[in-house]
Amino acid sequence: MDDLQIAHEAAEAGAEVIRRHFGRGVEAEWKGEVDPVTAVDREAEEAVLAVIRRRRPSDRILAEESGGDDWNEGRVWIVDPLDGTVNFVHGLPQVATSVGLRSDGRGLVGVVASVVNREVFAAESGNGATLNGKPIHVSSEPTPSRALVGTGFAYDRQQRAQEMANTLAGVLREFQGIRRIGSAALDLCWVAAGRMDAYWEYGVRPWDTAAGALIVAEAGGRVTAFDGMPYPLDDPGIVATNGLVHDALLRAIQP
Ligand code: IPD
Ligand code: CA
Ligand code: CA
Numbered sequence: 001m002d003d004l005q006i007a008h009e010a011a012e013a014g015a016e017v018i019r020r021h022f023g024r025g026v027e028a029e030w031k032g033e034v035d036p037v038t039a040v041d042r043e044a045e046e047a048v049l050a051v052i053r054r055r056r057p058s059d060r061i062l063a064e065e066s067g068g069d070d071w072n073e074g075r076v077w078i079v080d081p082l083d084g085t086v087n088f089v090h091g092l093p094q095v096a097t098s099v100g101l102r103s104d105g106r107g108l109v110g111v112v113a114s115v116v117n118r119e120v121f122a123a124e125s126g127n128g129a130t131l132n133g134k135p136i137h138v139s140s141e142p143t144p145s146r147a148l149v150g151t152g153f154a155y156d157r158q159q160r161a162q163e164m165a166n167t168l169a170g171v172l173r174e175f176q177g178i179r180r181i182g183s184a185a186l187d188l189c190w191v192a193a194g195r196m197d198a199y200w201e202y203g204v205r206p207w208d209t210a211a212g213a214l215i216v217a218e219a220g221g222r223v224t225a226f227d228g229m230p231y232p233l234d235d236p237g238i239v240a241t242n243g244l245v246h247d248a249l250l251r252a253i254q255p
């Protein structure tokens with residue numbers, strides 16, 4: 001089995017766990033004041049990790065709920081078992097399992113399985129990106145006022161509410177509109193599929209973006225940090241676009 005097939009199998013194993021519990025009123029525990037986690041996050045992570053450990057016993061793993069290794073050396077699988085836990089707790093359907101594989105800091109494969117509608121986004125370095133097996137591409141919209149932009153609000157938003165509001169105002173002035181999907185992995189995949197033209201967020205973690213950033217890049221998009229340099233995965237800020245509205249979005253989000 002190749003790495004991409006393993007990523008598919010692992011992401012699907014996580015998604016299957018979440019699907020069994022979706023809409024059944026799962027109890028939240030609290031990591032922070034607004035940051036929930038559930039038994040389903042942990043059960044989905046176990047299912048994902050079991051596949052990776054069985055298929056690639058010598059690879060290392062960084063996973064949101066159980067932690068793990070530095071991701072810049074050797075082969076490391078980076079796992080968010082349930083991206084969109086707030087959505088999950090409220091029964092909103094934008095929830096996904098994200099599985100990425102990096103080798104010496106370079107993305108090799110990424111799979112994001114959207115749990116409820118069974119869309120599976122995937123990419124392999126150099127081979128393009130797909131949705132349910134069919135090639136996808138970023139949009140060709142060059143005009144910011146016609147470009148739809150996704151974003152997210154990190155869990156430390158209470159401390160940074162005003163700063164975030166200022167950034168939102170800058171984007172609202174220039175762009176068509178803003179969507180807050182509630183899953184960073186799906187934000188990225190929706191840019192890759194051309195549904196949204198751009199996405200930015202400050203406060204993401206490696207497991208939110210490892211798979212999705214590769215999927216955007218392989219779909220022909222551009223992914224950077226807020227300073228316009230290539231996105232290094234340990235940067236809290238990510239900007240992912242169709243390339244054409246990238247510079248305009250970078251300008252709009254500068255403080
Ligand atoms: C969160 C989601 C959300 C984003 C947050 C993430 P989680 O992940 O991706 O859309 O705005 O920054 O932490 O906690 O649901 O896995
Ligand atoms: Ca996440
Ligand atoms: Ca998560």
